[in-house]
Amino acid sequence: MDEFSFIDSIKQKTYSQSSLIKGIGDDAAVFRSSMDIVTAVDTFVENVHFSKETMNSFHVGYRALAANISDLAAMGAVPAFYLVSIVIPKGWEQNELVQIFDGMKQLAEQYKMDLIGGDTVSGKELSISITVLGYTMKDKSRFRSDSIQGDVVFVTGTLGDSQAGFHVLTNPDNYIEPAYFVNKHRMPSPRVDFSSKLNNISRLALNDISDGIASEANEIAEASSVTITLVDELLPTSTNFNQFPADLQYKWKLYGGEDFELMGTVSKEEWNEVKRIAELTNTMVSKIGYVSAADPVGRVFLKQNHNKDIILEKKGYVHLK
Amino acid sequence: MDEFSFIDSIKQKTYSQSSLIKGIGDDAAVFRSSMDIVTAVDTFVENVHFSKETMNSFHVGYRALAANISDLAAMGAVPAFYLVSIVIPKGWEQNELVQIFDGMKQLAEQYKMDLIGGDTVSGKELSISITVLGYTMKDKSRFRSDSIQGDVVFVTGTLGDSQAGFHVLTNPDNYIEPAYFVNKHRMPSPRVDFSSKLNNISRLALNDISDGIASEANEIAEASSVTITLVDELLPTSTNFNQFPADLQYKWKLYGGEDFELMGTVSKEEWNEVKRIAELTNTMVSKIGYVSAADPVGRVFLKQNHNKDIILEKKGYVHLK
Numbered sequence: 233m234d235e236f237s238f239i240d241s242i243k244q245k246t247y248s249q250s251s252l253i254k255g256i257g258d259d260a261a262v263f264r265s266s267m268d269i270v271t272a273v274d275t276f277v278e279n280v281h282f283s284k285e286t287m288n289s290f291h292v293g294y295r296a297l298a299a300n301i302s303d304l305a306a307m308g309a310v311p312a313f314y315l316v317s318i319v320i321p322k323g324w325e326q327n328e329l330v331q332i333f334d335g336m337k338q339l340a341e342q343y344k345m346d347l348i349g350g351d352t353v354s355g356k357e358l359s360i361s362i363t364v365l366g367y368t369m370k371d372k373s374r375f376r377s378d379s380i381q382g383d384v385v386f387v388t389g390t391l392g393d394s395q396a397g398f399h400v401l402t403n404p405d406n407y408i409e410p411a412y413f414v415n416k417h418r419m420p421s422p423r424v425d426f427s428s429k430l431n432n433i434s435r436l437a438l439n440d441i442s443d444g445i446a447s448e449a450n451e452i453a454e455a456s457s458v459t460i461t462l463v464d465e466l467l468p469t470s471t472n473f474n475q476f477p478a479d480l481q482y483k484w485k486l487y488g489g490e491d492f493e494l495m496g497t498v499s500k501e502e503w504n505e506v507k508r509i510a511e512l513t514n515t516m517v518s519k520i521g522y523v524s525a526a527d528p529v530g531r532v533f534l535k536q537n538h539n540k541d542i543i544l545e546k547k548g549y550v551h552l553k
Numbered sequence: 554m555d556e557f558s559f560i561d562s563i564k565q566k567t568y569s570q571s572s573l574i575k576g577i578g579d580d581a582a583v584f585r586s587s588m589d590i591v592t593a594v595d596t597f598v599e600n601v602h603f604s605k606e607t608m609n610s611f612h613v614g615y616r617a618l619a620a621n622i623s624d625l626a627a628m629g630a631v632p633a634f635y636l637v638s639i640v641i642p643k644g645w646e647q648n649e650l651v652q653i654f655d656g657m658k659q660l661a662e663q664y665k666m667d668l669i670g671g672d673t674v675s676g677k678e679l680s681i682s683i684t685v686l687g688y689t690m691k692d693k694s695r696f697r698s699d700s701i702q703g704d705v706v707f708v709t710g711t712l713g714d715s716q717a718g719f720h721v722l723t724n725p726d727n728y729i730e731p732a733y734f735v736n737k738h739r740m741p742s743p744r745v746d747f748s749s750k751l752n753n754i755s756r757l758a759l760n761d762i763s764d765g766i767a768s769e770a771n772e773i774a775e776a777s778s779v780t781i782t783l784v785d786e787l788l789p790t791s792t793n794f795n796q797f798p799a800d801l802q803y804k805w806k807l808y809g810g811e812d813f814e815l816m817g818t819v820s821k822e823e824w825n826e827v828k829r830i831a832e833l834t835n836t837m838v839s840k841i842g843y844v845s846a847a848d849p850v851g852r853v854f855l856k857q858n859h860n861k862d863i864i865l866e867k868k869g870y871v872h873l874k
Binding site for chain 2: 253254256258259260261262263265266268269270271272273274275277280281303304307309313315316317318319321348349350351353354355356357359361363364365366368370371373375376438439440455499517542
């Protein structure tokens with residue numbers, strides 16, 4: 233296998249995005265749009281972010297692109313393009329690599345995203361860098377810094393399912409509905425439909441849950457200089473989540489991460505419109521707390537039923553430590 | 554060191570691009586422009602693309618970004634933004650990592666490019682993925698597929714100097730002007746000034762020399778379905794290039810690569826305008842051959858003074874082999 237034949241094998245025959253002028257096959261890709269352009273990059277390394285023990289190649293690709301698309305969703309953007317740079321070690325066969333790209337493709341096709349560039353190089357460990365590009369309407373990108381006192385705090389879907397799925401995969405036992413949790417771990421669904429339809433909302437702070445809701449809430453609190461209070465009993469979990477030990481439930485829902493749900497804050501007045509869009513897009517959405525005060529430091533509290541409030545630190549997974 | 558403090562240390566305090574709406578600090582960056590947008594990604598892996606033996610960290614960063622900017626130059630684009638995803642193994646100190654980013658920054662500042670995103674993750678080997686974004690005027694991106702019969706073939710600068718510099722670094726000896734060659738290897742200058750001023754040219758095929766001129770000429774020949782003939786004695790080399798063994802000179806100028814010069818083809822009528830822009834931007838440019846015939850396969854010949862013409866194969870460095 234050489235680089236050229238591999239690229240040929242993953243290259244799209246046709247493109248979906250009308251804004252695309254030049255796809256793969258030149259020094260760079262070219263597109264044109266009057267929309268605001270949103271872009272992000274994320275890298276996934278074998279045995280750091282994923283492992284063959286819990287995922288096959290298809291899932292590796294699917295999940296990596298899902299994580300990137302989730303960043304676009306957290307900006308309120310509609311996905312349009314992706315570029316993939318992959319470092320390939322000896323021992324990975326071409327059919328496995330093609331499966332990685334098939335996983336990405338299956339998700340990309342849901343959003344009519346085009347693969348418009350990339351790089352394939354050799355190295356010691358498999359690593360996948362994905363750059364995504366998407367569009368928002370003018371000035372409708374959603375920032376972490378747009379939360380203010382009095383806002384409702386909300387979250388889509390349920391929390392902790394991805395980590396529960398990882399647990400199911402790595403601790404074989406008799407679980408209730410194991411496939412549900414495994415699927416949440418391997419093939420998360422970024423909340424694009426919901427967030428891209430929030431254009432009518434005048435002000436909205438938004439973040440995606442890649443590092444756990446404690447970490448994401450802290451990011452909003454810090455960027456907006458507000459205090460956020462999350463109410464423990466309002467944090468949504470899935471039907472069979474309570475089959476796991478209580479300490480793990482607690483850890484996963486607050487710090488688990490990789491659920492790729494969205495959390496945000498919005499004024500009480502516009503909270504109803506958020507709920508309406510959620511219903512329209514068949515998205516579960518829950519009120520989980522409130523923004524209570526200006527706070528230069530930006531802190532997050534967890535209100536518990538039978539205990540005192542505690543400060544929720546940014547305890548998500550932090551690399552390089 | 555954790556991810557957050559490292560990102561803080563490399564984050565720009567101010568941004569230069571007026572089209573930027575949101576830089577580092579949210580889920581994604583946001584920008585807006587009425588220009589055509591050009592984007593590419595390249596990955597560089599330690600001991601595959603670079604080594605501490607021949608480069609310090611500053612050069613690693615400088616050269617990696619230069620290679621990416623060269624892709625923009627090959628499209629006729631003006632650089633605007635870059636995103637950097639870096640996989641960091643144990644054993645790299647924070648100050649070395651900061652130097653990598655300093656190397657990129659020094660080059661970026663020449664072009665007022667803003668660092669608008671990225672990712673830092675841990676892994677077994679150092680690997681740097683850079684995504685670049687740039688602008689061209691509407692429909693002024695330069696494609697490989699725009700070469701036609703009768704065109705003049707040209708190249709900027711001199712060929713083979715980067716490989717000569719690598720040779721100087723890895724084979725210590727008494728060389729004439731070693732610093733010139735070493736500098737060409739460590740800190741190549743992408744031809745942005747020249748290529749971004751070619752807007753008046755109505756048709757132009759352009760490619761940057763990352764894999765050697767034999768490979769790049771083949772890419773243009775294939776994409777345009779033409780025959781390209783390069784004339785050996787017209788291939789430009791630097792003043793002291795002839796100090797190296799003749800077989801290495803031959804290899805480096807044809808297959809050496811990483812010079813990040815531009816090669817292109819243009820009509821005889823517009824060749825004078827190309828020369829005028831070259832003079833204006835203080836860029837050496839040489840006519841090195843011609844486009845001779847429609848050719849569905851797309852072949853490249855080398856015309857030699859005392860030998861028969863030979864077919865130049867795509868013999869540049871191909872990964873994954």
